[in-house]
Amino acid sequence: MKSRAALLLLIAPHAFAQAISPIPAAQLNSGTHFQSQTLRTQQADDAQNPGMLWVDIGKQQFAADCVRCHADARTLAPAFPRAQREGAVNLDDAVNACVETKLHRPRLHAESQSLLGFNAYLMHAARGIARKSAETAPSLESTAAWRTGRSIWFARQGKQDLSCALCHDGLWGKTLRNQTISQGHTVGYPTYRTEWQTLGSAERRIRACFFGMEADVPPVGAATLRALELYGAWRGGALPIEAPAVRR
Amino acid sequence: MTARLIAPATVKAGEPADVKLTILHPMELGTRRLDDSSIAARNVIETLTATFENEAVLTLQMGTGIAANPFWAFTFVPPRSGTLNVRWRDTAGVEGTARATISVQ
Numbered sequence: 230m231k232s233r234a235a236l237l238l239l240i241a242p243h244a245f246a247q248a249i250s251p252i253p254a255a256q257l258n259s260g261t262h263f264q265s266q267t268l269r270t271q272q273a274d275d276a277q278n279p280g281m282l283w284v285d286i287g288k289q290q291f292a293a294d295c296v297r298c299h300a301d302a303r304t305l306a307p308a309f310p311r312a313q314r315e316g317a318v319n320l321d322d323a324v325n326a327c328v329e330t331k332l333h334r335p336r337l338h339a340e341s342q343s344l345l346g347f348n349a350y351l352m353h354a355a356r357g358i359a360r361k362s363a364e365t366a367p368s369l370e371s372t373a374a375w376r377t378g379r380s381i382w383f384a385r386q387g388k389q390d391l392s393c394a395l396c397h398d399g400l401w402g403k404t405l406r407n408q409t410i411s412q413g414h415t416v417g418y419p420t421y422r423t424e425w426q427t428l429g430s431a432e433r434r435i436r437a438c439f440f441g442m443e444a445d446v447p448p449v450g451a452a453t454l455r456a457l458e459l460y461g462a463w464r465g466g467a468l469p470i471e472a473p474a475v476r477r
Numbered sequence: 478m479t480a481r482l483i484a485p486a487t488v489k490a491g492e493p494a495d496v497k498l499t500i501l502h503p504m505e506l507g508t509r510r511l512d513d514s515s516i517a518a519r520n521v522i523e524t525l526t527a528t529f530e531n532e533a534v535l536t537l538q539m540g541t542g543i544a545a546n547p548f549w550a551f552t553f554v555p556p557r558s559g560t561l562n563v564r565w566r567d568t569a570g571v572e573g574t575a576r577a578t579i580s581v582q
Contacts, residue, residue, distance in 0.1 A: 276483040276497040279546045286479055426503075426545035
């Protein structure tokens with residue numbers, strides 16, 4: 230009996246991993262769906278949404294530096310994250326590439342007010358628009374970055390032996406430490422988290438997830454994080470951008 | 478200092494104006510340890526005043542009990558058309574201002 234119980238325990242996690250399937254398009258929901266009514270109200274009203282402070286910062290920067298080349302701010306954010314020859318590139322990378330090569334200024338640091346401002350303004354300008362990764366999905370699936378992202382998504386890691394898929398594909402809607410598990414989409418980022426008391430990027434949130442899993446936290450700007458962000462955007466399908474979101 | 482002051486452009490005579498204010502500020506408590514084990518100096522918005530055409534509307538004494546990026550909402554009845562001026566000052570002595578014009582019809 231004893232050995233059979235042990236065998237069952239060995240089989241069970243494996244069987245569970247097999248049961249994880251992608252979220253059907255009709256059931257896709259952004260993180261906002263899993264927040265309290267208070268936070269949803271705060272997010273919906275631009276007069277109350279603290280993320281709008283950074284949108285204002287970005288608006289000023291964009292008007293001063295970017296409008297000469299980019300007439301329409303709405304079309305920029307939905308194109309990212311995307312797969313390029315050198316790997317996956319997110320909106321922050323694209324902004325920094327412009328800052329370095331076109332404006333001839335030093336790169337902006339991750340989580341700096343200035344970079345968060347650009348990101349928040351561009352994502353806010355694209356509110357309601359679906360990311361391009363939805364329409365370019367078939368070609369995206371053949372890229373190395375997408376495959377890397379997918380392998381990280383399903384890989385069990387850390388002391389708790391968890392994978393991204395385990396929670397965000399398999400257990401969304403259930404609670405973990407008094408928080409509802411979301412589907413892990415990034416359409417609301419950069420997001421104002423009351424826990425952070427500031428606006429933060431999707432990268433910061435993903436790194437926090439690695440910390441929570443008690444796994445090795447990839448360094449800021451790591452190629453693996455970018456690949457994961459790309460895969461995450463693909464997973465989000467045609468979910469509309471809704472940044473800056475407000476989260477617990 | 479970045480802030481968002483949102484007030485209605487027009488209000489009917491005798492009716493209240495809803496004002497919303499968000500200020501970008503860390504509201505540092507003065508107790509938090511930094512990575513080098515030193516303590517981050519206290520830096521909070523100490524006082525805030527709102528005046529409408531030089532008439533006091535609101536005076537606030539904020540302390541360490543207010544979260545970062547404070548949000549305030551208040552209402553007042555503007556006696557005539559004019560400008561709402563909000564000024565604040567933090568522990569470091571940095572001052573911030575925001576203004577909005579309200580016309581009474």
